[in-house]
Amino acid sequence: MTSPTWHEKAANLKFETRSFIGGEMVELTGGHFETINPADGSVLAAISQASQADVDRAVADGLKAFKSGSWSRMAPRDRMAVLYRFADLIEDSVELLALLDTLDMGKPINDMVTIDVPSAAHTIRFSAECIDKMTGTTTATPDNVLHYTTREPLGVVACIVPWNYPLLMAVWKIAPALAGGNSVVLKPAEQSPLSAVHLARLFVEAGGPPGVFNVINGMGEVAGKGLALHMDVAKVSFTGSTEVGKLMMIYSGQSNMKRVALECGGKTPQLLMGDLPDIATAAKTAAWGIYNNMGEVCNAGSRLLVDKKIHDEFLFSFMREAESWVPADPLLESTNMGPLVTFEHQKRVLNYIDIGKQDGAQLAFGGNVPQGLEKGAYVAPALFTGVGPKMRIAQEEIFGPVAAVIPVDGIENAIEVANDTIYGLAAGIWTSDLSTAHRLAREVEAGTIWVNCFDEGDMTQPFGGYKQSGSARDKCMDAVLAYTQSKSTWVKLG
Incomplete structure (x- = not known):
């Protein structure tokens, strides 16, 4: 018996149209938008989209999980183990994830199977390996003083990703953010929403606590802007156009001066x-x-x-x-x-x-x-x-x-x-x-x-640009550290 073709597998595929908040599939309240197969113009699915209330709910669940310490204070080796299982599950789901991105944005299926999905798993494993390498320091001080620095997670991180590598660009953001101990709200591009919710489900299946990894689908003007302006979001990590990247910086200044990491356009x-x-x-x-x-x-x-x-x-x-x-x-x-x-x-x-x-x-x-x-x-x-x-x-x-x-x-x-x-x-x-x-x-x-x-x-290679191509670096150890903040503690002895 011959194996089914990719067309046959695609014909039997059922699309998840909901988002993922607090460890559960959630029907959002902002209506629906259609995601289209660019190979033939057919409608793949009507995806529920976020209202501002949904944005608030996702951030609130992320913040609640962060403050509980279920992930942010989990022992480093235990957090590593969850991410390793997460990477394994991604590799086990190669056919599903490959089909979703191919149907959603037109990427050749062979590229998904041989490049994007394996690279996503590799990125998560690398970020996991960084967790117990994030060490603090002690400095030379007078005998009656102990001074040390530690690294702590930021809180809730909003990851806003583009449509050209839906799975891989999402992982480039969420992997270092999760490795740093943060909670995440992922907002996929509205042109390619299908694979993100499966990532979040796999994280929970791997042992990730509910609420740590949330996904909301929707329009950039509502969901993306809502996250960038949210007072409880500690950082926005954005990959996309230079025009929208500049808006992210404006929204940060208009809200809580959240950190903004940008990887924008290029003309290489x-x-x-x-x-x-x-x-x-x-x-x-x-x-x-x-x-x-x-x-x-x-x-x-x-x-x-x-x-x-x-x-x-x-x-x-x-x-x-x-x-x-x-x-x-x-x-x-x-x-x-x-x-x-x-x-x-x-x-x-x-x-x-x-x-x-x-x-x-x-x-x-x-x-x-x-x-x-x-x-x-x-x-x-x-x-x-x-x-x-x-x-x-x-x-x-x-x-x-x-x-x-x-x-x-x-x-x-x-x-x-x-x-x-x-x-x-x-x-x-x-x-x-x-x-x-x-x-x-x-x-x-x-x-x-x-x-x-x-x-x-x-x-090990930092990826990011100069000038109006952005300010951040993806991949590498520095990318993980960028999702943490340093704390200095000065102790007077005796």
């Missing part, structure tokens, strides 16, 4: 210098860097700054590599490009392609709705050549499969063009010269730099 350059070690490898990596996840990646390498010495050779190699990126049904395991997240976003990306043409860039290929896929929110991978560094497609975040080749003349020009943007999330550098590599890594204004590779790393 790949600096391809004339002496790069291998044009074929650079071109293959650059194609992956912009077309992976349909270009819906905050650090997508959308600006290809190509030295004039290798411009034509690189362009030929890149165009050949791009042929392997073909939009198709995301439930097929062979697919490497699915649809964009919504039809609204499809229109936005297609509009930017029109803007590129109007501004004088040359569309080398793609940028259309692929034939036979008109029912979905698909856009064929696109490449613009002859792009000026001041053009809108070189300055503004498109968040789609659109690459822009910008010719540069040497190191100085490459640095100037790379830094000529409001963003500073990441950058790729390609060169055979060690001095050039280190100089560019120092001069390029970005929080994450890759040399002769792109978008690689592990959990």
Whole structure:
């Protein structure tokens, strides 16, 4: 007997439309919104959405659980054990979690099974391993004084996450927040609400106390804003657009001066210098860097700054590599490009392609709705050549499969063009010269730099940006510490 296909598994799937508060599934009171399958436009489910009263309830339950000490004062090794079981349960639920995100936002099913779900479990395990490594200090003092510092959780943390990696971005937030001993209220993007409640249920199944991990679905204007303005929320951790990130800072000042951690937009350059070690490898990596996840990646390498010495050779190699990126049904395991997240976003990306043409860039290929896929929110991978560094497609975040080749003349020009943007999330550098590599890594204004590779790393690597790409760092030990606060205790002896 053959195993059921992903289509057959999807057909038998039942969607949870409620949210999760206080350890229970809850029907919210703000009405309903539809979540749409972007591959064919069909309605997946009508999801109950939060009113302000639901926001208040979720925060109150989180605060109650925090003050009870059921999680915040649990012995470190016991808290670690819960998170390890949580990670195991995520891996055991790979098919369900993979299907939910694929149907919800169009991500290829193979990416979910091989990348997103395993990475989510790995992130939780790493955060768990940090718990008993968060130590305080004692300092040198006079003989009649004992001074020591300790780290304590913040309280209720609101995690507001985007739709491009619904499961993984949620875990990037909740894992360090939970490891720090906090309670969490997770607000998924309204475009991809399906997988978050299952995360919360798995946490409780793993032994997490009720009320520690809550999920509320809803609109950003109500649920997201309500959390950011809430007087009992100690921190907002937000990944999304720069525009909304700025609002998070305003809401913090208008309420209780809560901490705000931001990971926002990007317009990542790949600096391809004339002496790069291998044009074929650079071109293959650059194609992956912009077309992976349909270009819906905050650090997508959308600006290809190509030295004039290798411009034509690189362009030929890149165009050949791009042929392997073909939009198709995301439930097929062979697919490497699915649809964009919504039809609204499809229109936005297609509009930017029109803007590129109007501004004088040359569309080398793609940028259309692929034939036979008109029912979905698909856009064929696109490449613009002859792009000026001041053009809108070189300055503004498109968040789609659109690459822009910008010719540069040497190191100085490459640095100037790379830094000529409001963003500073990441950058790729390609060169055979060690001095050039280190100089560019120092001069390029970005929080994450890759040399002769792109978008690689592990959990020890901080991820976050400079300038208007945000202020926070995800992954790494520092990310866990950022969900705690230090306390200084000065004891007079004798």
